[in-house]
Amino acid sequence: MTRDRSRSRRTVHPDPNAGPDPAAPLPSPRTAAVLAALPVLTVAVASFPVAAGFALAALVGVVAGAALQRRYPSAVDRTLSIADGDPVAAGDR
Numbered sequence: 001m002t003r004d005r006s007r008s009r010r011t012v013h014p015d016p017n018a019g020p021d022p023a024a025p026l027p028s029p030r031t032a033a034v035l036a037a038l039p040v041l042t043v044a045v046a047s048f049p050v051a052a053g054f055a056l057a058a059l060v061g062v063v064a065g066a067a068l069q070r071r072y073p074s075a076v077d078r079t080l081s082i083a084d085g086d087p088v089a090a091g092d093r
Contacts, residue, residue, distance in 0.1 A: 027035070068075065 026032075
């Protein structure tokens with residue numbers, strides 16, 4: 001089989017379809033660990049605003065719930081007992 005053009009003796013062109021050199025040394029364990037941690041770090045940084053918003057909403061809910069419980073201590077009991085005593089609220093007609 002003949003080639004379309006002759007091979008140059010002065011310039012060696014690497015094969016663009018060739019894979020990595022199998023004789024190349026592997027990266028150090030520290031480098032491998034850092035490269036493996038990059039996706040985890042990316043997800044952690046990207047989800048930080050959601051986690052911070054969830055924590056802030058939970059904190060505000062706890063504070064508001066405590067304030068309402070202190071101001072109206074029997075409000076939860078009255079709200080839950082309506083369905084028990086009222087046949088219309090319970091769905092029995």
